[in-house]
Amino acid sequence: MGLGRSFRNVLRFVVDWCRCGPAHGSHIAFGGVGFHGFNPAHPKDCCVSNLAGSSRVVSILTLGSRCTGLLRDAVFARSFGVGGAADIFFLAFQIPNLFRRLFGEGALSAAFLPMYAERHQQDRLSSARFATAGISAGIGFLTVVIALLELVLLSLKPEGEHPALAVELLRIVLPYAPMVCLVALLGAVLQVRGRFAPTAAAPAILNVALVVGVLTGPDGDPTARMHNAAWAVLVAGVLQVMWSLAVLGDQPFAKPNRKAWCEAKILAKRAVPVGMGLSVLQVNILTDTLLASWPALFGATVFGFAYPLEEGANTALSLASRLYQFPLGVFGIAVATAAFPRLSQAKDQAQEFQDTLRTALGMALFVGLPASVGLCVVATPIVRAVFEGGLFSASDAPRVARLLWTYGPGIWAMSCVHVLVRACYAKGDRRGPVRIGMAVVGTNLLLNLILIWTPLEEAALGLTTSIGAAIQCVWLSRRLDARFAGVVGIVASTAIMLPCILGASWMLCDSAPWVRALGIVITGAIAFAIAARYLASEVWSAWTKGS
Template sequence: MSFEKHARTVSLFTLVSRFSGLARDAAQSRVFGVGPIMDAFAIAFQLPNLFRRLFGDGALSASFTPVYAKLEQDNPQKAKLFASVTLALLAVVLAALTLVGEAVVVSLPLFLPKEQLAYQLMATMLPYMPLICVVALMGSILNVHGKFAVAAASPIILNAAIIAASIGVSYMHGGLERELHIQIVAYSVVVAGLLQLAWMMWSMRGYGIRLSLQWHGCRDSLRTMLTTMLPMMLGLGVFQINTFIDSMIASYPTLIGPTIFGMQFPLMEGSNAAMNFATRLYEFPLGVFGIAIATAIFPTLSRQASNPALFAHTLRRGIRLALFIGLPASAGLIVVRTHLTAVIFQGGKFSADDTIRVATILLGFAPAVAVFSIMQTMTRAFYALGDTATPTRVSIWMVCLNFILNCTLIWTPLNTAGLAWSTTICAFIQAAILMYLLHGRVNNLFDIHTRMASVKIFAATLVMTAIITAIALALPSGMQAIAHVLPVGTGWGQSLVQLLALTCAGIVCIFALAKWWNMPEWKWTFGQIDEDIQAIDKGP
């Protein structure tokens, strides 16, 4: 099966997962709003999330997958042992880290007494870290076996648990303080982690993989994985590290106070919550499409690393597909950002002013969707070639640049949005550097077909953006004219109608142009593979 079909499977289940994630955020925004309560939760949830993205979905999975895929081809029994030992080691190491982390979190109020709630929530949700990292590694094992749907659907369990807890506490009128309400939501995260683990264990029951510390039979494979994991952690984790740094800076007023070195800190309480909501919106298309493509293409690239022609062809398709989906998604997100924020979050304790605040931050993040989509694929191409050093060196410089830009732009009128623009600027620079370096490693990577495809995608995106912008400008007066026929009310109802109209117009426009201009990427999106691609996929 081609990677496009796997990408479509991952995208489908990730789409459902992301929609449930938006429902989760919608519930939390209406119950808790943008303020110190959600600030504390966002800070506390960031820690297990960071470990999941670095160890689970990130470095460990990226270093584990090529080794396991090769062993599965050459020696299935040894592959089972390798997977069993890796799972056991991960569980033991992360359990120990969790105990150390709990001790640190308990002692934090002695040094930073400003925000007790954040530390309490950290202590509650830290056990989710080993659970979700083991779940993510199990997902990588299933991906190698072509079972992409199980791992892609796993986050739905977490989202459902948080939604249930958030809605449940919203009906506890006067019985509990809001701090206890959010504490109940935090406990639901750990319960969800246990359910996710049970789901993955059930899905893996037929593969003969059991926890084992008998590593002697797979010592070389473990060494190969571990020696590549640390560089990969920096290479793949720059996005997560930058996001974590952004979060810590945005959390300063909540954790420390309103001043720094005797000066008024430019950000206010609630900045981290606002940025977290904006991040969730731009991660929606990135996770559904960009990361899904990279996830699906990585096992294929790992198997084809010894065949330059196949490798280059698959990578070209991955880049073109990421650009075809990511670029219109970035442009569309810029146009609909305010309507999207209002529809998902506004209501309850989330005000219209909060909508403008989050939408302003989202404007800074939106251009990064296309860039991160391509960068995820390029980074995995380096790893499939056995080169972890190059993305790592680039990433280290980008982390430093992101921190400098953060500390500079928050003092400008951009304020909290400066953190988003820092991330986007660094993403563009990193993608450009990786593209240049990868072009020297892969023969004829940007051939005439890829260059022409890129031009067509840019042109189609410009046309689409112009059309939906014109529609966005005309919609308010048009809706007033037909208000007596189709009453949609004001506020949320109008935002919903405009969001649906603009989204549908953008999708129809980009696919109509793609078909009219004979762009094969639209066929790849739906799993229709051209004859020349099928011939190359079969190999010599």
Template sequence: MTREMAERLFRSTAIVSCMTFLSRILGFLRDIVIARMFGAGMGADVFFVAFKIPNFLRRLFAEGAFSQAFVPVLAEYRQRGERDLRELIHHTSGTLFTILFVITLIGVLASPLLIMLFAPGFISEPEKLDLASQMLAITFPYLLFISLTALSGSILNAFGKFAVPAFTPVFLNISLIAAAIWLAPILDEPVKALAWGVFIGGIVQLLFQLPFLLKIHIRPKPRWGWRHEGVQKILRLMLPGMFGVSVAQINLLLDTILASFLVTGSISWLYYSDRLVEFPLGVFGIALATVILPSLSRQHASDSVQSFSDTIDWALRWVLLIGVPAAIGLILLAEPLLVTLFQYGEFTRYDAHQSSLSLMAYGLGLLPFILIKVLAPGFFARQDTKTPVKIGIIAMAVNMVLNIILMIYLAHVGLALATALSAMLNAGLLYIGLRKRNVYQPAAGWLKFTAKLVLATTGMIAVLIWLTPQIGDWHEWSGRLRFQVLMGLIAASAISYFVLLHLLGIRVKSLIRPRQRDF
């Protein structure tokens, strides 16, 4: 990989990471507000189900399969000329809007049936089922708004404008926080305010991106274009990709379905632990995947085989460099994190402990989750959606079996552990697939790089274990003291890790500006 390319990819990844970091911080604030006001009781369980269904479909259709299929085709059409590019955008936006409008209408009308399908444990509790159905009817249109937002974001990303799409989710968090604080107190059923917050947040996110499309002289004029060559190609890539790229999300949804049969609070415990895993996954993993997909697509379109492999190699080194310590930090600091962020008001000490158990299990899957985000674009950029689908089917089948077995013995923790184990299998098979096709050939220096990484990580673990107070102290401290100690631990572990990396000879700058292959 050339120095210029590495610098460009790193700069773009840093921009997306910073914007995503801001969004995730607001997301934590949102969750803190929800935890304080609604705890882990019936209302919270119901909202998380009503939000998870359109959010799952959003990741499946919009940020998952659609983006992975649309960006490579967009890169291809950019080489054909401006006229063909605009026609593709017009027909794609019109077709996507029409299909999603119909799906949204069906979702709103069939909300009770969808709740029975996605949370069958609610059937035996009519009050839960009725409230969840009402809230899903409010939240389901979010799918339409956020999918069109994803279309706009994909276009901006393809033109190298990464900051705006990464910043956009901030508005959903602001909307939910505002709804919880100001709308909830005036409603007969306060938790319904959260559903309206989702609805409003979807609209605001879409409206925010439109002016930035105009700045790059893109004015989508939606037209029905089912028969358009580019739309057909996107659909051919998208349909199998809907499964392949979103296996992790399907597994998380299966966790919710099965958790609906467990004790009240199980869904919320899984939600809060998943949110903490989503922080490093979004700030780094998804940011990295967002940046490398357009680059890989251009390299494939121009037959730059070596550059394609070098880009994947560069991304994998960054995944290990950041993902390994992040996963270990989540596991070792699971309960302190949850106590510090959420144990206030209605969210009890017991809720924090139960959530920490599932967080440790999810933490085992953080590195595989990130690897999937980076390895899957290696297939999709080459317009190969069949291989990830086959791998996804295997991973999901294994997850289903593990869910049932582990849930019997470990309840909600077993569901989280099953998801982590199936993610490991998924990532491993994706890696093997790229190697077998000679799409990716590891550059020199991996053995030395890995050995040094293990030593630095071991040192960081020793520092964390030595400095972390007993959990009983965390429960007694004020929120401010908890936060100060937690930030101190994170800073100490990060400093020790990167100092050890430097002493062992791994120069982070060499990954930004590579001059040699041994790092």
């Protein structure tokens, strides 16, 4: 009884804090880090201190979610191994995630947030009506799309074990798409209100549900465990929606009038180009996934020629992408998430906008560049430490590590792209990112089709993603005339870090994989922090600013 009451009290406190937050200007210690409530009355505070505080809160909670994500992927790797059936599972799991990234976190959220932020500043009732109309219309449309796709899947009678498994899993997980998009849109409402914690913590619900789903499946039957995991996705979706609604309450919503529905139509018109620009990385990932899944879906040949990739390519690709997305999600996307409302509110103040963008890009590069270098060095030990065991054998580890070596160099660019694309949309520039995005997607696809036939094989898929991200980053930076805070110091600090982590890797070469990986990470973090404290003091201060 006492434990249950304590749990309810803690849960009530978390929900109340996320819902109401601290009073504007008040200070709350969060995991040892100070967080200041959002106060738009102080532009300078918004630009540096508030951006840093929000980024840290999102990073801390995203770190927790990503840790549960690594646990989830470790369970997947050990339970499913690297093979054709695992390829199909990761493909099916990728589809609702694609909807989330394209619509929930992409088109709808990126188009919705600036419009809602503008109305929230001017008239709370108007913003509440717009939120109700916009979210209802967006989720209603997605629900219809998913229902039509379900009808198509029900009509399919595929031949072969793997295609049949793909259809079965997709039938189960597709309804998760509108639920997770609803969670993302509710999260956008929270972000405008200065509450970043609930959205950053929500993915942990999915990860825990998946782990429970897989582990409760029968031993020695990977297919049954895959079905368990698929049903766990739906349970997690319901829990995520309930969590978000509990945090928000009914304050941000009101019965929409005719004006609100007209604004929802404007939102729909804006969402298409916004989604095309913001989802370039996701389209690249989907292209990679389909190319890697070809052997499992269609066999070992294409038009009579031997296909260059083997079964298990998509599993290796998925596991590698989870590892490179760890620093990207914890820090890169966290900065972009925290910066987007600030950029939207500063769109009419040129200097404040540029200051916020410069700080955000510097903060993204501050973590992205050393992560790019460090991940290449730590690739093999971290793959072995996280995934090796069960059906994931020691011979599978080099396959995933090789992909990490090609994904790693692009982390800095991917981190900055998230900030730059959101900056374009905050300024109302929707065509530029679309054109740039289409060019990058075309380049990525062309390089994929060429390079997979070289000795690179599946590693080519990671390399082209990194190249595409770098091209997009440079192009968008020039379009926005963007500047990066502390870039010289960050590069110098990373250069100092490199020999330190190489030395640590050599000294620990005979140690257990987890000891070697941890030693490299700790050595790199300490070396970079010491160097950046003096060489990149401006960005260091932005990340560590507590007042």
